[in-house]
Amino acid sequence: MNIISYPERSEWPELLTRPVQDSSAIEAKVLPILDLVKTKGDEGLRELAKKFDGIDLNEFAFSQEEFDTAEDQLDETLKAAIRQAYQNIHTFHKAQLQSVEKIETMPGVTCWRRSVGIEKVGIYIPGGTAPLFSTVLMLGIPAQLAGCKEVVLCTPSNHPAILFAAKLVGVTSAFRIGGAQAIAAMAYGTESVPKVYKIFGPGNQYVTTAKMLISKEGIAIDMPAGPSEVAVYADDTAVASFVAADLLSQAEHGADSQVLLVSTSEKFLAEVNDELTLQLEQLPRRDLAFQSITNSKAILVNSAYEAIDILNDYAAEHLILSVEDAELVAEKIFNAGSIFLGNYTPESCGDYASGTNHTLPTNGYARAFSGVSVDSFVKKITVQHITEIGIRNIGPTVEAMAEAESLDAHKRAVSIRLKSLL
Ligand SMILES: NC(=O)c1ccc[n+]([C@@H]2O[C@H](COP(=O)([O-])OP(=O)(O)OC[C@H]3O[C@@H](n4cnc5c(N)ncnc54)[C@H](O)[C@@H]3O)[C@@H](O)[C@H]2O)c1
Ligand SMILES: N[C@H](CO)Cc1c[nH]c[nH+]1
Ligand SMILES: [Zn+2]
Structure with missing residues (x-):
């Protein structure tokens, strides 16, 4: 990682930008995909599956048989892990359900608010570089708790764990469709895929751009959730090998992921860099992780105040505070998707199983957006009686x-x- 020492405030904006993507070039690729699905429906989806995923598909829906055999294809340890994650995520999200309370604003004037699950939702499960079945739990559980009647799942992967998790969360239909074309299918509807009212889920630049574009056509989206990222703030109480492992855990998502390390200790930054070199060697996805680490920065700061300022400016999707009094420091953070405290709270636990949601705002959107929760799947209808x-x-x-x-x-x-x- 490139270590930058005590940057002046004026240098921060340039320092803290994410890798810039040429959004107009991506839009130019995505717009014809949306158009093809809109005009040709399933036939368009078939062309795109062949072109971008290299597969010939007649039917997009996963069959009952595929669902049934998925369970047999997974080993018991993985099934137990998925069930445990389901429990924890369910417990945490269930606590978000709000009770209805009637408020009398003046005598004879009563107002209240009902939470109603959005009837038809679509969830996109990334599967290009890795089958992210954990995302099925992260989106399916809040949808289930919110009481959404129709939950449509699209993914380019046919990994059995995706189908196993989909059954657990009770999706109503599931399709093997990936990329921007999956977003288009759920937004416009096709002969096979039902049209939905709101689309959720992370994905690569094509998926994210498609979500942004269809949101201009009246389909709601959760948020722009792009390449995963993590920022770590570490002091002398942190463990260099743990911090390096955390940085690599997000770097391995993709070459466009970015990680950031902030510390008051020059010695610690050098130790993490050595650890990164060692640990990178052991990773099967070392090429992706290496590219993303090369795009990333380690920043040496003068003080805790400066570190907190930088982190609030950066607004990381995930923020790990490996510092003394981490909980107190966390209170000073007002821009982050999700915060992880202390040396024994790796971000991976939030990615899979601790209970919080891993669909979070990236690319600085944490300044104004929250991560997915039960609230994302409900509408609030106000009612009054006079x-x-x-x-x-x-x-x-x-x-x-x-x-x-x-x-x-x-x-x-x-x-x-x-x-x-x-
Ligand atoms: N922010 C979050 O909450 C969060 C959570 C999980 C994953 N992620 C991110 O999701 C992303 C997953 O990306 P992925 O690529 O592995 O899977 P993906 O499922 O998002 O995309 C794969 C699809 O992209 C399409 N595609 C591939 N090349 C294309 C091209 N040249 N033109 C048009 N379409 C093309 C294909 O149809 C393919 O099925 C990663 O960047 C990861 O960091 C973010
Ligand atoms: N880190 C990703 C969210 O930004 C989620 C994920 C899924 N699997 C592993 N990680
Ligand atoms: Zn992750």
């Missing part, structure tokens, strides 16, 4: 405001009722 006493109480307020806005019909809707009560 009694005769209530309309007497609130009526004059509304009449005065409507008159001042010159909206006479609004005023009359109240006045007509008040008169009826005279």
